[in-house]
Amino acid sequence: MSLGQGDSLTSHNFGLQIDSVMVEYLAEVSGLxxxxxxxxxxxxxxxxxxxIALLPGTQKDGSCTVVRGMTQSAAFTKWINDSIAGRMSVARVDASIIMMDYENNPVKRYNMRKAWCSKIDASTLxxxxxxPLQETVTIVFEELVIE
Known part of the structure; x- marks a missing residue:
């Protein structure tokens, strides 16, 4: 059963995809x-x-912050390392924050084009x-498409 008339999405059911592959479980997404x-x-x-007429101008770049548990997710760690090392030919990827309904069906997507990691903060030891140990990662992107 998907969302019914008048139902809203809940804030706890979401995921992150990098190049169309679900790669990480996240604790938090903010500032998208x-x-x-x-x-x-x-x-x-x-x-x-x-x-006075108001007209659309140039779209600026965007960002968001994600918090993840320190896991052994090789794909996400590789993405961070490629970004930090400046390997932009592989670090710039299409990534999506996906909102899901009660049955984990994708309902809304925030597609970030040419996204890469610009900052990482490790939790206090x-x-x-x-x-739990966590990492806070800032993701920057050049374009946002909402589906």
Whole structure:
């Protein structure tokens, strides 16, 4: 059973795909955003009154932050390492954040074109601490397509 009339997606059911392959379980995704310039075009109407038309300008690059447990996911780690080493011919990939319904069927996709990892932060290591180790990774991209 998929989403019914009036149902909303829940924030806990999502995944990350890199080049169409589900590669990672994530704890958190935040800041998924992209911005577009707005061009103001002042003009006069047919009656001579001043008007301002708003036009779409250049789309800016975007970014998001993902938090993952320190796992042995080889594909995600390789992607991070390729990005850090500047191997952009293999680091720039198409990646997607996928929202799923209650039965894990994909319902909405945020497709990030030419995405790569620009930053990684490891969680604090503390003797005697009983907490999962996590990595926070910033992903940048050149285009966002929402399906």
């Amino acid at each position: 955003s992209i911005e577009q310039d707005v061009i103001k075009s002042p003009q006069n109407s047919a009656s001579g009154k001043p008007e 503390k003797a005697g601490e009983a907490a």
